[in-house]
Amino acid sequence: MTAHQNGTIATEVSHFLLNCFVRSPSWQLWLSLPLSLLFLLxxxxxxxxxxxxxxxxxLHQPMYYLLSLLSLLDMVLCLTVIPKVLAIFWFDLRAISFSACFLQMFIMxxxxxxxxxxxxxxxxxxxxAICHPLRYPSIITDQFVTKAxxxxxARNVLFTLPIPILSSRLHYCGRNxxxxxxxxxxxxxxxxxxxxxxNRLYQFALSWTLLGSDLILIFASYTLILRAMLRLKAEGAVAKALSTCGSHFILILFFSTVLLVFIFTLLVKKKVSPDVPVLxxxxxxxxxxxxxPIVYGVRTQEIKQGIQRWLKKGW
Incomplete structure (x- = not known):
């Protein structure tokens, strides 16, 4: 199939090539080891x-079911991205088919x-759990987790599916x-x-709508939690409340900090290497x-004890 562009004929490409740090080949060597170790970890x-x-x-409780869901999502995201990056680093397998590329785009x-x-x-x-502890067992149930x-x-499949569809409907001629x-x-x-x-407008609007609304609701939840903790007067109540939500807050910091740094580097991309946002x-x-999982394993006594019992049974 061919397409005309400025009076010339360009053949539609059959696959893409991922140009992964080719401007900085030493990056590939130095990144491959820590990246593979992080992936295995x-x-x-x-x-x-x-x-x-x-x-x-x-551990068959709603809070841990939600943590299980988070772990599953993390594993799928890792498997979708990291093995291909390592294959490029180690074997120069830069080619990726159209279907694999758009599938990766959708999953990410x-x-x-x-x-x-x-x-x-x-x-x-x-x-x-902190602001309405007596009502917690009746509100946060297994049925609540299923509905959540x-x-x-449903929300995220419905709203993110147009991204790869819009991208796949474009014509790719010559450049791949x-x-x-x-x-x-x-x-x-x-x-x-x-x-x-x-494509640009939909990606921008979707990012700010989905991620923005989630961050606003997370911020509102922790504002109410902080206000409730300041009102607690019982001895040790504040420490217990902090322990209850501390692990979750640390995970949000990991998630949002890397994201914010990525957005910042995109905004000042003229002043940094093009490879930095990619990295x-x-x-x-x-x-x-x-x-x-390390944060939850270290900070949550129930999980730590569960892992220890599981390891003892294994031995």
Whole structure:
């Protein structure tokens, strides 16, 4: 198939090439080891957390079900991005088919939004636990978790599905080198000679609508939690409340800090290397995933004891 552009004929490309740090080849060498270690840590720690919650009857509670969902999302995001990046580093396998590229694009956008939504539900869980402790067992039930999971899945699939669809409908002629390690929407869409205004606007509006609303609700939940903690006068009540929501707050900091740094580097991209936003985008798919289960495992006594019992049984 051919397309005309400025009087010339260009053949539609059959696949894409991921241009992953080719301007900084030394980055590939130095990043491959820590990236592979982070990937193994993320997969191992999340798998351990999931198995522990599944095997330990004492952890069959709504809060830990939500944590299991977060671990599953982290594992899928890692598997979608990191193995391909490492294959590029080690074997120069830069080619990626159209279907694989747009599938990766969908999973990254959808699961990233699902993770943000899960944090929002977890913030509500902590709000009810601290501000309405007596009503907690009747509000945060297994049925609530099921409905929340359905909402998280339906909302984010529905709103993120147009992103790869809009991108896949563009015509790609002549240019097929993606200046990125992953099939990010705008990195791919820029290769087309078609007008990508709709793609750009939809991505921008969706990001601020979904992530923005989640962050606002998370901020509101923690504002109410802080206000409730300041009113607690019983000895040790504040410390207990902080312990209850501390792990979750740390996870949100991991999630939002890397994201904010990534956005900041995009805003000042003329002053930093083009590879820096690409690097941050890759790290954002593995660093929170590696740290999330460790934080909960270290800070949550029930999970720590569950892992210890599971390991003893294994030996």
């Amino acid at each position: 993320a997969m191992g720690a999340n798998a351990t957390l999931l198995v522990t919650i599944w095997l330990e009857a004492s 956008n959808c699961f990233f939004a699902m993770e943000s939504c899960t944090f929002m539900v977890m913030a509500y869980d902590r709000y009810v 999971a359905i909402f998280i899945l 080198v993606i200046e990125n390690c992953i099939c990010a929407n705008m990195s791919v869409s820029r290769l087309s000679y078609d007008d990508i205004t709709i 941050l985008n890759v790290l954002h798919h593995v660093i929170p995933a590696a740290l999330n």
